[in-house]
Amino acid sequence: xxxxxxxxxxxxxxxxxxxxxxxxxxxxxxxxxxxxxxxxxxxxxxxxxxxxxxxxxxxxxxxxxxxxxxxxxxxxxxxxxxxxxxxxxxxxxxxxxxxxxxxxxxxxxxxxxxxxxxxxxx
Amino acid sequence: xxxxxxxxxxxxxxxxxxxxxxxxxxxxxxxxxxxxxxxxxxxxxxxxxxxxxxxxxxxxxxxxxxxxxxxxxxxxxxxxxxxxxxxxxxxxxxxxxxxxxxxxxxxxxxxxxxxxxxxxxxxxxxxxxxxxxxxxxxxxxxxxxxxxxxxxxxxxxxxxxxxxxxxxxxxxxxxxxxxxxxxxxxxxxxxxxxxxxxxxxxxxxxxxxxxxxxxxxxxxxxxxxxxxxxxxxxxxxxxxxxxxxxxxxxxxxxxxxxxxxxxxxxxxxxxxxxxxxxxxxxxxxxxxxxxxxxxxxxxxxxxxxxxx
Numbered sequence: 001x002x003x004x005x006x007x008x009x010x011x012x013x014x015x016x017x018x019x020x021x022x023x024x025x026x027x028x029x030x031x032x033x034x035x036x037x038x039x040x041x042x043x044x045x046x047x048x049x050x051x052x053x054x055x056x057x058x059x060x061x062x063x064x065x066x067x068x069x070x071x072x073x074x075x076x077x078x079x080x081x082x083x084x085x086x087x088x089x090x091x092x093x094x095x096x097x098x099x100x101x102x103x104x105x106x107x108x109x110x111x112x113x114x115x116x117x118x119x120x121x122x
Numbered sequence: 123x124x125x126x127x128x129x130x131x132x133x134x135x136x137x138x139x140x141x142x143x144x145x146x147x148x149x150x151x152x153x154x155x156x157x158x159x160x161x162x163x164x165x166x167x168x169x170x171x172x173x174x175x176x177x178x179x180x181x182x183x184x185x186x187x188x189x190x191x192x193x194x195x196x197x198x199x200x201x202x203x204x205x206x207x208x209x210x211x212x213x214x215x216x217x218x219x220x221x222x223x224x225x226x227x228x229x230x231x232x233x234x235x236x237x238x239x240x241x242x243x244x245x246x247x248x249x250x251x252x253x254x255x256x257x258x259x260x261x262x263x264x265x266x267x268x269x270x271x272x273x274x275x276x277x278x279x280x281x282x283x284x285x286x287x288x289x290x291x292x293x294x295x296x297x298x299x300x301x302x303x304x305x306x307x308x309x310x311x312x313x314x315x316x317x318x319x320x321x322x323x324x325x326x327x328x329x330x331x332x333x334x335x336x337x338x339x340x341x342x343x344x345x346x347x348x349x350x351x352x353x354x355x356x357x358x359x360x361x362x363x364x365x366x367x368x369x370x371x372x373x374x375x376x377x378x379x380x381x382x383x384x385x386x387x388x389x390x391x392x393x394x395x396x397x398x399x400x401x402x403x404x405x406x407x408x409x410x411x412x413x414x415x416x417x418x419x420x421x422x423x424x425x426x427x428x429x430x
Contacts, residue, residue: 011288011303014388015395025346051395072346073339092336094390 012049015094016042019053022072022093024115029068032061034107036099036120043110043119052095056104056120065098125414126421127220128234129188130242135164136174137188137221140213150192150210157206168206175211176203177241183326184237185251185282186429188217198283199361200329215428219421229418231425232258232411238279240326245399247279247287247294247302248326251429255422261412262419269295269405276404284323284367289398297403305393306333308383316375319383321392322367328391334359334369340389341371351385353377 037054107118139160144151157168179189182198193209238248257275289302307323338357353374
């Protein structure tokens, strides 16, 4: 099988980091979240490429997260997030799943550039 | 899904309803009339039926449209469609062939093979029309063509929206569930002040206006923490008509277009990931169609005539 699409460089590397970049943008805007799921595993051990960003947030931090999302063009009300508890959204950095929890999971800090991301332990 | 056309029961119900309401006069029928029939005879409500009508008649959803739509049925840009009281529908020649195949004994027509099921949320990606029909024809003549040769004959999955595909094609054709990356088709044009990037094709199921707005949001908003692409001056969505995708990424005269293209492909949903699969492998799927069409190839020959 041949074709320009096969011969050209892989796009996989271009999309691999976008969920991490989304987390950085949100934290940069004041969101206090813990990265969980596939992106957390990928940041910890470079395992399978994540397809989206999963974040955990406590109820009182939902308004700040909603504000951060609005600044990157993703609009949803805090009331909706609090009512649904689990919400899937999309952004220019790819899909994001938000999980509202009573307490944040145990996490360590991983530095991405100047940004310190809270990343859940497995 | 039927063995004769590869269409699902919902799609066949829609075809029957359009045929019953538009009749054989060749004239379009008001969509509300078809939806009423669909509800009363097939027990499929308008909320379910209308999106199927749109899917089956839109060239930006399927390679082989089964319906001929008139009025505003939405667009590849993501524009909303008009209310069904303002639009009309009738069977396309391929839709008539599909129904004749299902009801009147015309030979099998591999519409499902070509259109795939990705457009309706399934896993089978669409294939190039000419290559798919030619490969089935070749297998009718020679059932012993090796699997590897079939992969070459069928080529890459082909998106009706003009986007391009990368990923584990070997696994896909072997029958494994494979992650494919669909991405935009990006060309280069001389647009003052220099050469610029132009998107002319998109992933299947992605609204063009979403691509334009996300590129603008991510690339031109100076407040983002991570740096945007160097040399991107503007994002212009010039998409017009039903299939005329065109997003211009205006670049500075000294911009590194290779770097800019890499950045563009990293923006969601310029590139999206999709789980795809041909159950049993593409060889098995093709041989099954060839076996069915070998018994009576009247449907296949008619489809070839309609698409060539």
